[in-house]
Amino acid sequence: MKEQIIRIMEQHRGSFVSGEELSRRLDVSRTAVWKHIAALREDGYEFEAVPKRGYRLVQVPERLRPERIRELLRTTTLGHTLHVYDTLDSTQTKAHELVAQGAQEGTLVIADRQTAGRGRMGRVWHSPPGAGIYMSLILKPRIPLQFTPQLTLLAAVALCRAIVRIARVPVGIKWPNDLLIGGKKICGILLESSAEDERLRYIVAGMGIGVNLLPDDYPPELRSIATSLAIEAGHRFEREVLIAAVLEEFEALYKLYDEQGFGPIRSLWEANSASLNRPVRVRTAQGELEGIAESLDDSGGLNVRLADGTMTKIFSGEVELR
Amino acid sequence: MKEQIIRIMEQHRGSFVSGEELSRRLDVSRTAVWKHIAALREDGYEFEAVPKRGYRLVQVPERLRPERIRELLRTTTLGHTLHVYDTLDSTQTKAHELVAQGAQEGTLVIADRQTAGRGRMGRVWHSPPGAGIYMSLILKPRIPLQFTPQLTLLAAVALCRAIVRIARVPVGIKWPNDLLIGGKKICGILLESSAEDERLRYIVAGMGIGVNLLPDDYPPELRSIATSLAIEAGHRFEREVLIAAVLEEFEALYKLYDEQGFGPIRSLWEANSASLNRPVRVRTAQGELEGIAESLDDSGGLNVRLADGTMTKIFSGEVELR
Numbered sequence: 329m330k331e332q333i334i335r336i337m338e339q340h341r342g343s344f345v346s347g348e349e350l351s352r353r354l355d356v357s358r359t360a361v362w363k364h365i366a367a368l369r370e371d372g373y374e375f376e377a378v379p380k381r382g383y384r385l386v387q388v389p390e391r392l393r394p395e396r397i398r399e400l401l402r403t404t405t406l407g408h409t410l411h412v413y414d415t416l417d418s419t420q421t422k423a424h425e426l427v428a429q430g431a432q433e434g435t436l437v438i439a440d441r442q443t444a445g446r447g448r449m450g451r452v453w454h455s456p457p458g459a460g461i462y463m464s465l466i467l468k469p470r471i472p473l474q475f476t477p478q479l480t481l482l483a484a485v486a487l488c489r490a491i492v493r494i495a496r497v498p499v500g501i502k503w504p505n506d507l508l509i510g511g512k513k514i515c516g517i518l519l520e521s522s523a524e525d526e527r528l529r530y531i532v533a534g535m536g537i538g539v540n541l542l543p544d545d546y547p548p549e550l551r552s553i554a555t556s557l558a559i560e561a562g563h564r565f566e567r568e569v570l571i572a573a574v575l576e577e578f579e580a581l582y583k584l585y586d587e588q589g590f591g592p593i594r595s596l597w598e599a600n601s602a603s604l605n606r607p608v609r610v611r612t613a614q615g616e617l618e619g620i621a622e623s624l625d626d627s628g629g630l631n632v633r634l635a636d637g638t639m640t641k642i643f644s645g646e647v648e649l650r
Numbered sequence: 651m652k653e654q655i656i657r658i659m660e661q662h663r664g665s666f667v668s669g670e671e672l673s674r675r676l677d678v679s680r681t682a683v684w685k686h687i688a689a690l691r692e693d694g695y696e697f698e699a700v701p702k703r704g705y706r707l708v709q710v711p712e713r714l715r716p717e718r719i720r721e722l723l724r725t726t727t728l729g730h731t732l733h734v735y736d737t738l739d740s741t742q743t744k745a746h747e748l749v750a751q752g753a754q755e756g757t758l759v760i761a762d763r764q765t766a767g768r769g770r771m772g773r774v775w776h777s778p779p780g781a782g783i784y785m786s787l788i789l790k791p792r793i794p795l796q797f798t799p800q801l802t803l804l805a806a807v808a809l810c811r812a813i814v815r816i817a818r819v820p821v822g823i824k825w826p827n828d829l830l831i832g833g834k835k836i837c838g839i840l841l842e843s844s845a846e847d848e849r850l851r852y853i854v855a856g857m858g859i860g861v862n863l864l865p866d867d868y869p870p871e872l873r874s875i876a877t878s879l880a881i882e883a884g885h886r887f888e889r890e891v892l893i894a895a896v897l898e899e900f901e902a903l904y905k906l907y908d909e910q911g912f913g914p915i916r917s918l919w920e921a922n923s924a925s926l927n928r929p930v931r932v933r934t935a936q937g938e939l940e941g942i943a944e945s946l947d948d949s950g951g952l953n954v955r956l957a958d959g960t961m962t963k964i965f966s967g968e969v970e971l972r
Binding site: 448474517524628644 | 770771792793794795796797798799802826827839840841842843844845846847848849935949950951965966
């Protein structure tokens with residue numbers, strides 16, 4: 329039914345089609361037409377609706393073009409096996425399934441929309457179609473389990489560098505892997521890992537970037553805490569360009585990490601940090617604490633100087649900049 | 651068909667039933683009878699076969715009794731939710747499914763037999779029915795991902811203490827979690843963990859113990875490297891008693907770990923170690939090295955002193971005692 333509405337509207341591109349005509353041609357009620365239009369809006373279609381004149385198709389959702397990503401890709405491994413979907417519940421879930429089926433390192437899963445996108449701490453990741461990047465990268469680094477959190481920080485640096493290069497906006501990293509512009513979240517990272525005893529088996533690095541979302545695309549509760557590249561830069565970006573840039577930066581850092589360990593990654597993370605040398609409040613499983621975030625620990629933890637001058641290490645927790 | 655054979659044999663418990671009679675009563679060929687008898691032997695049934703007289707049922711497989719485990723259990727959490735199966739492909743796989751369905755900390759999965767039991771490094775864990783313990787314990791400790799390998803060591807100490815207490819045999823731990831008697835493996839441990847960024851989500855601690863296996867129960871390639879409690883102690887053990895003891899020891903150490911951290915666990919591991927102060931060869935992802943295993947690292951790694959006197963840390967690898 330939605331496809332039929334789109335076909336009729338595209339035949340009349342630029343002009344209005346009345347609800348009555350749609351109702352007659354599709355042989356459904358006016359209410360049914362209205363419901364399908366509402367569903368199409370959810371899918372990213374934009375309609376102008378004018379009383380007595382009807383509906384006019386203003387914009388069709390922008391589709392991700394896998395061939396364009398391939399054309400732009402300058403990596404040797406990451407993203408060469410590419411699975412692009414219109415809709416997924418979650419690119420993370422799909423990537424885990426692909427690993428179970430034998431997917432290799434560098435395999436990338438992208439969806440134009442997620443119906444149940446996953447964020448940190450069981451939160452939902454808002455994933456409307458046509459305007460964001462929702463992707464999951466499969467990695468199988470041969471590192472001990474203890475070092476896994478270092479890859480969370482590596483991912484944050486890769487995304488930060490790609491965004492700054494393409495969008496020329498000032499991005500800072502909040503420990504461990506939140507990317508912020510002016511205190512608002514521009515990007516979410518979620519590394520899900522699976523290990524056996526002391527050995528890491530694989531990682532699925534989930535990345536969500538608000539690229540071309542406009543303020544109206546956010547639910548009210550997110551407007552004050554989330555932003556997009558389009559909002560910050562004042563213009564739209566080609567999502568495929570950003571995807572290719574993220575993979576390039578990721579691969580370069582991943583190679584550096586493999587060759588030289590965490591040292592250079594730590595320096596880059598610290599250089600791009602929004603949380604160092606600042607007062608922070610940290611919520612951990614053991615309780616809350618306040619102090620000054622001073623540096624990264626060798627294993628990727630955050631060294632926080634407390635009011636009494638002592639230093640404490642945060643391995644896991646939620647950081648709030650004060 | 652197998653059930654019918656067992657019913658007939660149990661009616662004639664103690665005496666022989668000829669293959670001809672079985673063939674006639676079941677209305678199948680003699681060859682079919684022979685095949686079903688072979689399959690029943692795989693299931694743990696023992697038959698005496700005498701030419702011209704036929705088959706005599708000598709022993710039926712010992713079944714695990716959940717009610718006996720419950721009766722013996724002295725824990726406050728671990729094992730209180732208990733799933734006991736005759737046959738599973740793998741108790742690990744089932745436990746992961748249960749976590750996805752919301753299973754809580756302490757949930758225990760036991761199978762009398764596994765058809766695809768999993769060992770370390772993708773190896774198969776030999777899991778014949780009636781004689782071994784194959785179980786998976788679900789844990790959701792609130793610890794940072796970096797500390798997960800400490801639980802692998804904790805599991806090894808728990809099993810070691812339970813086995814020594816019940817079977818009075820000399821068990822030593824080979825880093826990280828192999829339990830050995832006289833250089834042969836008595837027990838396998840496999841901790842599969844799932845994490846999100848720097849936070850551990852859950853662990854499935856898989857444990858396999860050769861309890862009442864006899865030398866003939868092992869395939870030839872395992873006879874020189876594996877052993878059982880029955881072989882070592884010279885008599886059979888009640889599996890339920892050992893299961894309850896493992897859970898008790900595990901819970902006590904898990905509580906100690908929660909309250910006091912890794913320190914006391916490390917001391918207990920070192921006290922039960924078969925690999926410390928001994929020459930070892932270690933295969934890691936980066937290559938092989940030889941030295942003397944000196945101590946456990948704070949994070950659970952193995953400190954190895956090389957021939958040139960320098961100390962190196964092993965976070966992941968296979969240790970061979972020399």
